[in-house]
Amino acid sequence: MAKVYMFFANGSEEIESLIPVDVFRRGGVEVKTVSITGSEYVEMAHGVVLKADMKFEDADFSDADLLMxxxxxxxxxNLNEHEGVRKAVLSQYESGKLVAAxxxxxxxxxxxxxxxxKxxxxxPGFEKYLTGAEYTHELCTVDGNVVTGEGPAATLPYAYTLLAMLTTEQTAHAVAEGMMYLHLMEK
Structure with a gap:
């Protein structure tokens, strides 16, 4: 079974944090949420307070198939300023494993x-921070072991793309169909 770690910081977007967790768990992927606040509790961008599965200090990412x-x-x-997150992401990337943002x-x-x-x-507007990248303006872009998503509305296609990469296309399709996403896209 694939294993994913999702980092939560104060000010993280709720939809982009929780939809992938939900989609992956429906698809049989083990997901651990990791707070970087020093506490298990994180205040998200719109005031929702979440309890993460673990604190960053207690996590070991050596078994990660994907860091998000x-x-x-x-x-x-806050994620960009956290040296532990930066080291974990760089190590994951350099080992050829998936990273997504x-x-x-x-x-x-x-x-x-x-x-x-890549x-x-x-x-839109943050492409200036993608140093040396070709900005695609796509909902979801995959280039090697790096997966990026555009924004809140892109979270479902982004999550299904990653689920297919971690499991199978059939699993991702079944989860998308069960969540009525495919029906939505038909309209």
């Missing part, structure tokens, strides 16, 4: 140099 960064402000900035959070990838020469997307 939600967007939102100041959440993405959505909305403003691809700024972390830009500051680490991992999108240089295709990437982000929330």
């Amino acid at each position: 960064l939600p967007g939102g402000l100041p959440g993405a900035t 959505i909305c403003a959070a691809p700024m972390v990838f830009g500051s680490l140099g991992i999108v240089k020469g 295709r990437a997307t982000c929330y």
